[in-house]
Amino acid sequence: MPTMNITVINGPNLQLLGLREPTIYGSTTLEEIQKHLQDVADSLNVNISFFQSNHEGEIVDKIGSCLSDGTNGIVINPAAYTHTSIAIHDALKAVLLPAVEVHISNISSRESFRNLSMTAPACLGIIAGLGVDGYEWALRAIVKHLKQNRK
Numbered sequence: 001m002p003t004m005n006i007t008v009i010n011g012p013n014l015q016l017l018g019l020r021e022p023t024i025y026g027s028t029t030l031e032e033i034q035k036h037l038q039d040v041a042d043s044l045n046v047n048i049s050f051f052q053s054n055h056e057g058e059i060v061d062k063i064g065s066c067l068s069d070g071t072n073g074i075v076i077n078p079a080a081y082t083h084t085s086i087a088i089h090d091a092l093k094a095v096l097l098p099a100v101e102v103h104i105s106n107i108s109s110r111e112s113f114r115n116l117s118m119t120a121p122a123c124l125g126i127i128a129g130l131g132v133d134g135y136e137w138a139l140r141a142i143v144k145h146l147k148q149n150r151k
């Protein structure tokens, strides 16, 4: 069976997980999340790679490069760009790759400016409010989706 490649993209300020507003985002670091996702990916027998940037254009570039780097599916937490970025929405639409959007916090129950996701309509689905475990659920969901839709 051909290998499946998943790219995990994290947006601005998520490099500060562990330190950043722990009552909202918890105490787990991005490195720990990525290590856990690597273990889950190994157990599912899929390849996984990680990217984090604080810059919208770099995230757009990364999504664009997924077209030619063998990526089959995307897990993305666009962080604050969730609520503002038509460019990330358009990039996800452009590459036509399935993506699952993750939020550690429940963006529907926080400040009103977080209630709208500009990027979610370009995704297969969204997981929010389940803490950092949401990354694992998103990875499992995208792998299941890809396996079910494999030709």
Ligand code: DQA
Pocket (backbone or CB within 6 Å): 012, 013, 014, 077, 078, 079, 080, 081, 082, 102, 103, 104, 105, 106, 107, 114
């Ligand atoms: C977040 C929610 C966003 O509103 C916020 O700007 C973030 C993190 C989350 O994972 O809960 O940076 O995406």
